[in-house]
Amino acid sequence: MAVAAPRQSYLIWFSQRVGSTMLTQALEDTGIAGRPREWLEDPAGHGLPAKYGVPDAVQLRDFLWREAATPNGVVSAKYGMSADLHRELTALFAGVIPGVVDPDGRKAWAAVFPACKHVFMTRRNKLRLAVSWLRAIRSQEWHRPNRVDTVVGEAPPRTSAADVIDGYDHDALEFLLIGANQREADMQDQFDRWGVVPYTVVYEDLVADYQATVRHLLDFLEIPDRVDIAIPCPAFDRLADEASEAWYQRFRHG
Numbered sequence: 149m150a151v152a153a154p155r156q157s158y159l160i161w162f163s164q165r166v167g168s169t170m171l172t173q174a175l176e177d178t179g180i181a182g183r184p185r186e187w188l189e190d191p192a193g194h195g196l197p198a199k200y201g202v203p204d205a206v207q208l209r210d211f212l213w214r215e216a217a218t219p220n221g222v223v224s225a226k227y228g229m230s231a232d233l234h235r236e237l238t239a240l241f242a243g244v245i246p247g248v249v250d251p252d253g254r255k256a257w258a259a260v261f262p263a264c265k266h267v268f269m270t271r272r273n274k275l276r277l278a279v280s281w282l283r284a285i286r287s288q289e290w291h292r293p294n295r296v297d298t299v300v301g302e303a304p305p306r307t308s309a310a311d312v313i314d315g316y317d318h319d320a321l322e323f324l325l326i327g328a329n330q331r332e333a334d335m336q337d338q339f340d341r342w343g344v345v346p347y348t349v350v351y352e353d354l355v356a357d358y359q360a361t362v363r364h365l366l367d368f369l370e371i372p373d374r375v376d377i378a379i380p381c382p383a384f385d386r387l388a389d390e391a392s393e394a395w396y397q398r399f400r401h402g
Contacts, residue, residue: 151210155221157261162269163331165280177380183223205243268346278324286315309391
């Protein structure tokens, strides 16, 4: 059965620890903004068609149009872009438009995400980003859901500052700082190649004024029926704690 093309789509480009899970859960909770999950991630490395049990790029597109959409025809995805991943996905999506001249890959992406808008998530304080990232690596607690119906899977046991305080590692924090900046540089390079000016969501602003940040994003995306929609409460609790602050200060003054 043919799958109807979406009326619009959007991608949320993110790196680690910028509040992307909080934001995408809020958007999905509205019921009108697609289902912006990490559909494009392939942790096992077998390729997206194998991950979703489809034979080719066309049926992968149809899968995304069906599963990543809300009934109003909005398709969305959360995209943890890296240069290597982007090359792989562009080559895969080109299978939807064989024979089309497409030097920068934008037509291939548009074939899967039509009428697409782009959202870039960032965090001003990159050191706090790196601290949050290292804390998550050390504890394996990446998110702390405050309800049972969130989409991130089963949450690990909650950790405390005492559980992770001894995991400080200056070199690891420096490595993650470099990695976060490189990931954002790769994204900006891609936006430049495509001539895209994304809508930017800043973590610090999201935390400071969650409701307004989500509503302004819905306005940018021009989601139908957004005016009267209720913005759901955040589905996650904060992970930062005394260990996070201690690591932050130690790196700054070390």
